[in-house]
Amino acid sequence: MSATVLVLYNPASGDSTAKEFFENHVLPYLNGNGIRPAAVVATEYPGHAGTVVTDFLQKHHGEVTIVLGSGDGTLHEIVNALLGRALDAARVITFALVPCGTANALFSSLFMSMSETPVVAYKLFSLDAFIARSRPKPLTLARTTLYEGPTQYIPCHGIVSVVVTSTALHASILEDSELLRKEIPGIERFKIAAQQNKTRWYRSRVKLSPVPSTGSVQVYDPDLNALVPFKGSLDLSGPFAYFLSTVNVDRLEPTFRIAPQFSTALPDGTSLDVVIVRPQRDPVFTSDTPQAREAFGTKVFTVLTAAYQDGSHIRLRYKENGDISEDNDGPTVVEYFRCGGWEWIPDEADEKARLVCSDGAILRVAAGGRAVCGAIESNNFLVYG
Numbered sequence: 001m002s003a004t005v006l007v008l009y010n011p012a013s014g015d016s017t018a019k020e021f022f023e024n025h026v027l028p029y030l031n032g033n034g035i036r037p038a039a040v041v042a043t044e045y046p047g048h049a050g051t052v053v054t055d056f057l058q059k060h061h062g063e064v065t066i067v068l069g070s071g072d073g074t075l076h077e078i079v080n081a082l083l084g085r086a087l088d089a090a091r092v093i094t095f096a097l098v099p100c101g102t103a104n105a106l107f108s109s110l111f112m113s114m115s116e117t118p119v120v121a122y123k124l125f126s127l128d129a130f131i132a133r134s135r136p137k138p139l140t141l142a143r144t145t146l147y148e149g150p151t152q153y154i155p156c157h158g159i160v161s162v163v164v165t166s167t168a169l170h171a172s173i174l175e176d177s178e179l180l181r182k183e184i185p186g187i188e189r190f191k192i193a194a195q196q197n198k199t200r201w202y203r204s205r206v207k208l209s210p211v212p213s214t215g216s217v218q219v220y221d222p223d224l225n226a227l228v229p230f231k232g233s234l235d236l237s238g239p240f241a242y243f244l245s246t247v248n249v250d251r252l253e254p255t256f257r258i259a260p261q262f263s264t265a266l267p268d269g270t271s272l273d274v275v276i277v278r279p280q281r282d283p284v285f286t287s288d289t290p291q292a293r294e295a296f297g298t299k300v301f302t303v304l305t306a307a308y309q310d311g312s313h314i315r316l317r318y319k320e321n322g323d324i325s326e327d328n329d330g331p332t333v334v335e336y337f338r339c340g341g342w343e344w345i346p347d348e349a350d351e352k353a354r355l356v357c358s359d360g361a362i363l364r365v366a367a368g369g370r371a372v373c374g375a376i377e378s379n380n381f382l383v384y385g
C-alpha cells in the first residue's frame with residue numbers, strides 16, 4: 001500500500017519563498033508524477049506544523065509521507081509535537097524535504113550541493129528519492145532533559161533535537177540571531193551573532209557518557225585521521241568557548257561542516273558527535289582576563305572559519321607559543337568526541353552558560369540545575385536522502 005501524502009510548507013521560513021516554490025515547482029512536480037496529496041497546508045503561525053501533522057495522523061492511518069518545505073526548525077516542531085503526544089511506536093512518518101529554510105542542515109547533509117546542479121533541481125532531490133521509492137533513512141534523535149538542583153533529579157522539560165543540541169557560543173548565536181531574522185533572512189545573521197559573542201566564555205562542567213552499543217567514547221585523533229577509543233576522564237571542566245552536539249548531520253549549513261566525522265566515519269550505534277573548544281587547552285592560557293578572552297576570540301574564529309573549509313577545524317593544533325595550524329603537533333584546539341550522551345552542569349552564576357539550544361529553540365537551565373542529553377533510536381521518523 002502506498003503512503004498517504006501530506007504537503008506542508010512554512011511560508012515564513014528562510015527568505016519567505018516557500019509558497020512560490022511549492023506553487024511553481026513542487027505541486028506541479030508531484031502532479032506530473034501521479035502523486036495526489038491528501039492535503040496541502042501552509043503553516044500560519046509558530047507551532048502550527050505540529051498541530052497540522054497531529055490532526056492529519058488522526059485522520060489518516062497507515063504510512064504517511066510528509067513533503068515538508070521548511071528549515072530544520074519546522075521539522076523539529078513536528079517531531080516534538082508528535083513525541084509529546086505519545087506517538088504510537090508502530091507509526092512511521094517519512095519526510096521528503098524541500099529546503100526552504102535558512103540553514104537547512106539536514107537537507108544539506110543528505111545532499112551535497114554541486115555547483116553544476118540547477119537550484120530548482122537540487123531542491124527537489126529528496127522528493128526525487130521519494131518518487132523513485134528509494135529506501136528512506138531512519139533519523140536518530142537527541143533527547144534533552146533539564147533537571148533542577150544538583151542532586152534532585154526532577155525532570156522538568158524534555159525536548160528532542162533532530163540536528164543539533166548545543167550550549168555556549170552556538171546557543172548564544174542562535175538566541176541573538178533570531179532577533180536579526182527580519183533584517184537578515186540568510187545565514188549571514190549567524191556570522192554577525194558569532195562576532196557579537198566570540199569573546200564569551202561559559203563556566204560549566206561536562207560529563208560524557210559512552211555509546212550504549214559499544215560501551216565506549218571515541219575521540220578524533222588527527223595523527224591517525226580517525227576516531228579512536230578515548231582513554232581520558234569523561235568529566236571535563238570549563239570554561240568552555242564552544243560546545244555542540246549533532247545527530248544525522250555533518251554540517252549545519254551547506255558549507256559549515258562542523259561535525260565532519262559523521263559522514264567520514266559513519267556511526268555504528270546510536271550516538272552523538274560532540275565538538276568542544278576549551279580555552280584552557282591553549283598552552284599560553286594563564287588566567288581568565290578580558291585580554292585573554294579577546295585573544296582567544298580570534299582563535300575561536302579561526303576554528304569556525306576552518307569548519308567552512310570542509311571541516312578542517314578538527315585538525316587544528318597548538319604550537320607552544322599558542323599559534324594554531326594543522327602543521328603543529330601540540331594539543332588539538334577542538335576536542336571531537338563520539339559518545340552516547342552528555343551532561344552540562346553550568347555554574348549557577350553564569351547566566352549565558354545556562355542557555356541550551358535544540359535545533360534553534362532556546363531552553364534555560366534553572367540556577368543550580370543541569371541539562372542531560374542522550375541519543376535515542378526512533379523507528380517513527382525516516383527521511384528520503
Ligand SMILES: Nc1ncnc2c1ncn2[C@@H]1O[C@H](COP(=O)(O)OP(=O)(O)OP(=O)(O)O)[C@@H](O)[C@H]1O
Nearest residue numbers: 013014043044046070071072073074101102103104
Ligand atoms: N506562518 C508563520 N509565520 C511566522 N512564523 C512561522 C509560521 N509558520 C511557522 N513559523 C515559524 O517559523 C520558524 C522558522 O522556521 P524554519 O526552521 O522552518 O525556518 P528557518 O529557521 O528559516 O530555517 P532553519 O531552521 O533551517 O535555519 C519556526 O520555528 C516556526 O515556528
